[in-house]
Amino acid sequence: MNATVLTFPKGGIHPPDYKSLTAEMVIEPMPTPTSLELILGQHIGVPCSPVVAKKDKVAEGALVGEVTKGMGVPLHAPVAGTVSNLTESAHPIQVSSPSVILRVNKKEEPKSYQSSDWSGLSPDELREKIHLAGIVGIGGAGFPAHVKLTPPPGSKIDTLVLNGAECEPYLTADHRQMIEHPDQVIEGARIILSILGITECLVGIENNKPDAIAAMSSEAEKQTSAEARIEIKTLEVKYPQGAEKQLIQSVTGRRVASQGLPADHGVIVQNVSTARAIFEAVALDKPYYEKVVTISGKGIARPANLLVKVGTLVKDIVTHLGGTTEELAKVVLGGPMMGFAVSTLDIPITKTTSSILFLTRDEIDTDLFSNCIRCGRCVEACPMGLQPNEIGVYVEASQGENTTKFGTMECFECGCCAYVCPSKRPLVQFIRMAKSQLKRRAAG
Numbered sequence: 324m325n326a327t328v329l330t331f332p333k334g335g336i337h338p339p340d341y342k343s344l345t346a347e348m349v350i351e352p353m354p355t356p357t358s359l360e361l362i363l364g365q366h367i368g369v370p371c372s373p374v375v376a377k378k379d380k381v382a383e384g385a386l387v388g389e390v391t392k393g394m395g396v397p398l399h400a401p402v403a404g405t406v407s408n409l410t411e412s413a414h415p416i417q418v419s420s421p422s423v424i425l426r427v428n429k430k431e432e433p434k435s436y437q438s439s440d441w442s443g444l445s446p447d448e449l450r451e452k453i454h455l456a457g458i459v460g461i462g463g464a465g466f467p468a469h470v471k472l473t474p475p476p477g478s479k480i481d482t483l484v485l486n487g488a489e490c491e492p493y494l495t496a497d498h499r500q501m502i503e504h505p506d507q508v509i510e511g512a513r514i515i516l517s518i519l520g521i522t523e524c525l526v527g528i529e530n531n532k533p534d535a536i537a538a539m540s541s542e543a544e545k546q547t548s549a550e551a552r553i554e555i556k557t558l559e560v561k562y563p564q565g566a567e568k569q570l571i572q573s574v575t576g577r578r579v580a581s582q583g584l585p586a587d588h589g590v591i592v593q594n595v596s597t598a599r600a601i602f603e604a605v606a607l608d609k610p611y612y613e614k615v616v617t618i619s620g621k622g623i624a625r626p627a628n629l630l631v632k633v634g635t636l637v638k639d640i641v642t643h644l645g646g647t648t649e650e651l652a653k654v655v656l657g658g659p660m661m662g663f664a665v666s667t668l669d670i671p672i673t674k675t676t677s678s679i680l681f682l683t684r685d686e687i688d689t690d691l692f693s694n695c696i697r698c699g700r701c702v703e704a705c706p707m708g709l710q711p712n713e714i715g716v717y718v719e720a721s722q723g724e725n726t727t728k729f730g731t732m733e734c735f736e737c738g739c740c741a742y743v744c745p746s747k748r749p750l751v752q753f754i755r756m757a758k759s760q761l762k763r764r765a766a767g
Contacts, residue, residue: 441605483523640679
């Protein structure tokens with residue numbers, strides 16, 4: 324293990340992490356509810372088209388939706404059951420989305436998977452397994468994993484970076500998987516190295532997870548070879564340490580240009596949970612239909628790290644954990660910095676849901692925002708070196724389409740600017756509005 328604590332040089336913040344609520348909680352399989360709602364668009368790219376009809380009986384792991392044209396991944400049944408409807412389900416960002424409703428067959432025994440040797444498979448065969456398993460980037464926006472593992476022609480990839488930072492407050496799903504399944508995470512890294520035809524892997528983990536660092540370091544030592552050199556890098560606790568460009572700079576020292584891609588600088592980044600899912604797809608032939616989700620906040624009766632089936636409704640999770648507290652004020656899907664508040668519990672878990680937070684008034688800021696006081700704190704905190712203050716002022720003046728010069732399209736909406744703003748200005752929302760206006764102008 325590398326004892327040096329690494330970080331990125333520009334900006335960043337240190338919010339309270341609240342990880343103690345679930346950091347010691349072992350991953351707990353949640354009983355499957357009576358029905359699941361499988362959203363057909365769970366990845367960046369073309370949404371799935373259903374390949375099932377109402378009243379169809381499906382087996383666990385069976386294909387439910389597929390993408391035949393364009394970029395995307397298939398969708399699978401998390402359990403055996405009967406299709407009860409093709410309809411629309413609530414979505415945290417798109418309001419609603421086409422979905423398949425699956426009534427669960429409780430009498431069917433869960434499917435078991437056996438490990439097999441993958442070492443003789445070619446990179447194309449390994450990528451195809453990942454594609455057919457429906458794997459997307461678990462720690463991000465749902466980019467299809469097999470596409471990310473197909474670098475552009477001419478790219479000279481030399482390093483795989485695994486993201487184990489899990490820098491958002493409250494979240495501990497990656498943390499627990501690194502503690503409980505380090506062998507699978509590391510083997511997943513070896514599979515990715517084999518696909519890319521490289522030998523170097525760096526795993527970045529924040530130093531508020533010493534147990535994960537120890538477990539991953541031990542396993543990396545066991546599985547490291549001449550074909551797969553895997554090294555754990557200890558990171559400073561600083562948000563957004565897990566953002567792709569910041570992580571690359573922290574562990575490799577390479578700075579990815581604002582409009583550039585990691586592949587341009589010889590790097591591919593994957594989340595540690597995605598690496599584990601890749602292990603399951605390749606070594607076990609298991610589709611990606613269940614995931615670890617952190618359920619936290621002071622507004623839930625019992626916080627937990629749950630292994631849940633994709634398509635499980637938030638309300639079923641709440642029931643399983645004993646309900647909410649009287650102090651509940653907000654429900655957020657994802658982390659508190661980059662997640663989305665939702666107004667209903669009738670919303671299903673997707674492949675990219677990292678956490679569900681049940682926050683009380685003590686945990687959120689309900690103050691009204693006021694005018695910009697030109698203090699510059701948002702500029703200092705921005706890890707991309709942008710000018711969030713100017714973007715906000717322009718948006719309020721109905722000139723969001725004129726904010727390109729302040730770096731609007733380079734923002735990845737980490738929320739550092741809004742967090743440090745003494746005027747409580749909703750700078751991320753302003754930036755999203757500016758992006759929308761810029762995209763409309765570009766579309767003509």
